[in-house]
Amino acid sequence: xxxxxxxxxxxxxxxxxxxxxxxxxxxxxxxxxxxxxxxxxxxxxxxxxxxxxxxxxxxxxxxxxxxxxxxxxxxxxxxxxxxxxxxxxxxxxxxxxxxxxxxxxxxxxxxxxxxxxxxxxxxxxxxxxxxxxxxxxxxxxxxxxxxxxxxxxxxxxxxxxxxxxxxxxxxxxxxxxxxxxxxxxxxxxxxxxxxxxxxxxxxxxxxxx
Amino acid sequence: xxxxxxxxxxxxxxxxxxxxxxxxxxxxxxxxxxxxxxxxxxxxxxxxxxxxxxxxxxxxxxxxxxxxxxxxxxx
Amino acid sequence: xxxxxxxxxxxxxxxxxxxxxxxxxxxxxxxxxxxxxxxxxxxxxxxxxxxxxxxxxxxxxxxxxxxxxxxxxxxxxxxxxxxxxxxxxxxxxxxxxxxxxxxxxxxxxxxxxxxxxxxxxxxxxxxxxxxxxxxxxxxxxxxxxxxxxxxxxxxxxxxxxxxxxxxxxxxxxxxxxxxxxxxxxxxxxxxxxxxxxxxxxxxxxxxxxxxxxxxxxxxxxxxxxxxxxxxxxxxxxxxxxxxxxxxxxxxx
Numbered sequence: 001x002x003x004x005x006x007x008x009x010x011x012x013x014x015x016x017x018x019x020x021x022x023x024x025x026x027x028x029x030x031x032x033x034x035x036x037x038x039x040x041x042x043x044x045x046x047x048x049x050x051x052x053x054x055x056x057x058x059x060x061x062x063x064x065x066x067x068x069x070x071x072x073x074x075x076x077x078x079x080x081x082x083x084x085x086x087x088x089x090x091x092x093x094x095x096x097x098x099x100x101x102x103x104x105x106x107x108x109x110x111x112x113x114x115x116x117x118x119x120x121x122x123x124x125x126x127x128x129x130x131x132x133x134x135x136x137x138x139x140x141x142x143x144x145x146x147x148x149x150x151x152x153x154x155x156x157x158x159x160x161x162x163x164x165x166x167x168x169x170x171x172x173x174x175x176x177x178x179x180x181x182x183x184x185x186x187x188x189x190x191x192x193x194x195x196x197x198x199x200x201x202x203x204x205x206x207x208x209x
Numbered sequence: 210x211x212x213x214x215x216x217x218x219x220x221x222x223x224x225x226x227x228x229x230x231x232x233x234x235x236x237x238x239x240x241x242x243x244x245x246x247x248x249x250x251x252x253x254x255x256x257x258x259x260x261x262x263x264x265x266x267x268x269x270x271x272x273x274x275x276x277x278x279x280x281x282x283x284x
Numbered sequence: 285x286x287x288x289x290x291x292x293x294x295x296x297x298x299x300x301x302x303x304x305x306x307x308x309x310x311x312x313x314x315x316x317x318x319x320x321x322x323x324x325x326x327x328x329x330x331x332x333x334x335x336x337x338x339x340x341x342x343x344x345x346x347x348x349x350x351x352x353x354x355x356x357x358x359x360x361x362x363x364x365x366x367x368x369x370x371x372x373x374x375x376x377x378x379x380x381x382x383x384x385x386x387x388x389x390x391x392x393x394x395x396x397x398x399x400x401x402x403x404x405x406x407x408x409x410x411x412x413x414x415x416x417x418x419x420x421x422x423x424x425x426x427x428x429x430x431x432x433x434x435x436x437x438x439x440x441x442x443x444x445x446x447x448x449x450x451x452x453x454x455x456x457x458x459x460x461x462x463x464x465x466x467x468x469x470x471x472x473x474x475x476x477x478x479x480x481x482x483x484x485x486x487x488x489x490x491x492x493x494x495x496x497x498x499x500x501x502x503x504x505x506x507x508x509x510x511x512x513x514x515x516x517x518x519x520x521x522x523x524x525x526x527x528x529x530x531x532x533x534x535x536x
Binding site: 051053056059062065066068069071075076084086 | 332
């Protein structure tokens with residue numbers, strides 16, 4: 001690269017000339033200066049090489065690239081990116097805190113809902129218990145009343161039945177007596193024979209027998 | 210042959226290589242699209258890989274462009 | 285006129301200060317260096333402004349900063365896992381630098397830092413060099429088993445290892461050239477279409493009517509270039525992560 005100083009010096013003096021020289025359309029030059037083709041003079045375009053591949057400019061471009069890229073890297077890694085990361089981290093943390101708060105609140109709400117539902121279910125169970133208890137008590141009461149009533153009615157029926165039976169027996173006894181008297185009367189009327197009541201009764205019993 | 214004309218012709222021929230890069234990039238995105246339509250859920254995750262493939266394929270075409278430029282301006 | 289439609293002119297470097305002779309090299313402060321500095325300033329000021337209010341409910345700027353931060357944070361975590369934490373500032377710096385440099389290049393008359401192969405190449409070589417260093421520090425010389433895959437027959441093992449080494453060595457090349465090529469090609473195409481508009485516009489009324497088509501194309505390409513600017517920064521960052529993953533977790 002020791003020759004480059006010489007070539008660069010030549011190129012820099014040529015640079016303004018390139019701008020002024022009327023380039024014929026887009027036709028490029030026939031090569032680098034000093035290439036020695038016949039057409040170079042006729043074309044008369046650029047004397048330097050194709051600028052992006054012009055090796056004379058390489059050292060200075062590499063130098064400034066290293067300088068500026070190094071500067072950018074330092075600025076990014078020491079200044080800009082940590083700040084950016086801090087901003088994002090801050091947001092992340094705030095969001096996290098808010099989210100955790102929200103989830104805590106949600107848990108609270110859920111537990112409140114759960115306890116409310118539990119109270120509701122308890123109350124319902126209690127009401128049901130009371131209802132069944134009342135129903136049972138009332139049934140038992142009704143049942144007791146009825147059985148009491150039934151026993152008293154049965155007792156009355158039984159008393160009535162015994163009275164009826166007594167009356168019936170009495171009636172039957174009366175019927176026999178009346179029959180004997182009547183029979184004795186009939187016999188006395190018909191035969192004139194006096195028949196005691198006892199004999200008549202005996203006779204009737206014999207008839208019946 | 211006139212050396213300038215030869216250089217121009219050579220540069221033009223070198224640029225045919227760009228067509229190959231075009232075919233390659235087209236293949237990559239065409240196949241990516243075909244796969245993406247079959248399984249759209251996985252498409253977004255693979256788009257980066259499609260871009261890498263396209264860049265690699267295109268880079269080879271750029272070589273031929275650079276050859277053409279070298280022929281035009283540097284040789 | 286001719287200078288206006290020369291699509292290469294936008295990549296020209298101008299000395300703004302210098303050149304100074306440092307260690308035998310000519311170092312001059314060019315427009316490229318100026319835009320590197322602007323990119324660094326934009327990234328730093330945006331992030332500091334985004335973090336300054338530190339509101340719980342982020343405003344517009346803070347949302348952008350947080351999205352930016354978390355995008356890379358998730359990428360590093362998904363690809364590298366917990367061990368990737370020390371590399372987060374680096375991946376973030378790479379992504380931000382490339383992204384802002386690409387987007388700054390979308391402004392008219394602004395210089396696109398990433399359209400110079402030496403810039404992207406230096407970043408790529410740095411990344412792959414870091415992979416090698418980290419791999420050797422973490423796994424010692426056993427890290428080189430990365431090039432000797434398991435379950436390969438002894439006969440073809442040398443060839444496979446050779447291919448692995450070549451594929452590893454092609455990483456910085458492809459990583460750097462991809463970004464460079466995308467930005468360069470995009471800006472050239474944009475400039476070419478814009479040049480068509482200027483060229484046709486100078487050809488009278490018919491030309492102005494005819495210039496509508498390339499103008500529409502230029503507008504559409506501008507949108508595409510914004511996408512590419514973001515996508516290439518993303519790809520650069522995620523490939524950095526993927527390569528670092530090889531250094532952190534070697535799969536034997």
